[in-house]
Amino acid sequence: GEDVEQSLFLSVREGDSSVINCTYTDSSSTYLYWYKQEPGAGLQLLTYIFSNMDMKQDQRLTVLLNKKDKHLSLRIADTQTGDSAIYFCAEGLWSNGGALIFGKGTTLSVSS
Amino acid sequence: GAGVSQSPSNKVTEKGKDVELRCDPISGHTALYWYRQSLGQGLEFLIYFQGNSAPDKSGLPSDRFSAERTGGSVSTLTIQRTQQEDSAVYLCASSQGPTSGNTIYFGEGSWLTVV
Numbered sequence: 001g002e003d004v005e006q007s008l009f010l011s012v013r014e015g016d017s018s019v020i021n022c023t024y025t026d027s028s029s030t031y032l033y034w035y036k037q038e039p040g041a042g043l044q045l046l047t048y049i050f051s052n053m054d055m056k057q058d059q060r061l062t063v064l065l066n067k068k069d070k071h072l073s074l075r076i077a078d079t080q081t082g083d084s085a086i087y088f089c090a091e092g093l094w095s096n097g098g099a100l101i102f103g104k105g106t107t108l109s110v111s112s
Numbered sequence: 113g114a115g116v117s118q119s120p121s122n123k124v125t126e127k128g129k130d131v132e133l134r135c136d137p138i139s140g141h142t143a144l145y146w147y148r149q150s151l152g153q154g155l156e157f158l159i160y161f162q163g164n165s166a167p168d169k170s171g172l173p174s175d176r177f178s179a180e181r182t183g184g185s186v187s188t189l190t191i192q193r194t195q196q197e198d199s200a201v202y203l204c205a206s207s208q209g210p211t212s213g214n215t216i217y218f219g220e221g222s223w224l225t226v227v
Contacts, residue, residue, distance in 0.1 A: 104154035
């Protein structure tokens with residue numbers, strides 16, 4: 001079945017780059033997503049990448065996709081304390097009307 | 113509306129009671145999704161609607177869970193005879209449709225506690 005795997009924790013210092021990694025299993029996924037969830041809040045769509053792309057950059061965020069290895073990463077440049085949150089990787093499946101299958105989330109802790 | 117709206121935002125209920133959670137999607141979004149987020153369990157996909165139709169209900173955890181959508185807009189998730197393991201955040205999301213996977217937006221969630 002579908003499965004999305006992420007490491008559970010990442011700790012960085014303010015100003016460093018953060019790289020959050022994700023692997024997925026369904027090769028038919030058309031879109032891959034990164035969502036951010038701050039404590040007590042809902043899910044905020046950060047960025048997404050279409051499966052025929054290798055890279056997408058959006059301000060401090062860079063998404064890299066290795067479709068052969070089914071590996072997705074999110075790089076946050078110049079990480080700030082406000083970036084502390086849980087980051088979810090997700091794949092979109094046409095078989096479920098485009099519903100997203102999520103990883104368990106990576107908790108990013110940024111220290112000053 | 114401007115975003116996905118869910119109500120109630122918080123609900124505490126006694127074990128055995130029924131609860132109803134409501135989702136009002138973004139105006140014009142035809143696809144609607146329900147998820148459950150339990151502590152330490154990540155996000156579990158429950159059901160999706162395309163218009164008023166739910167093609168696949170197999171993600172619902174048990175027959176105590178049901179969902180409906182009327183008028184292609186508001187959806188209700190009903191949990192009958194609630195159990196403590198039902199305690200979770202229930203998240204609703206909507207999008208323009210399955211061919212527009214890049215526009216899935218989530219509500220703030222309904223936090224359900226069963227005591």
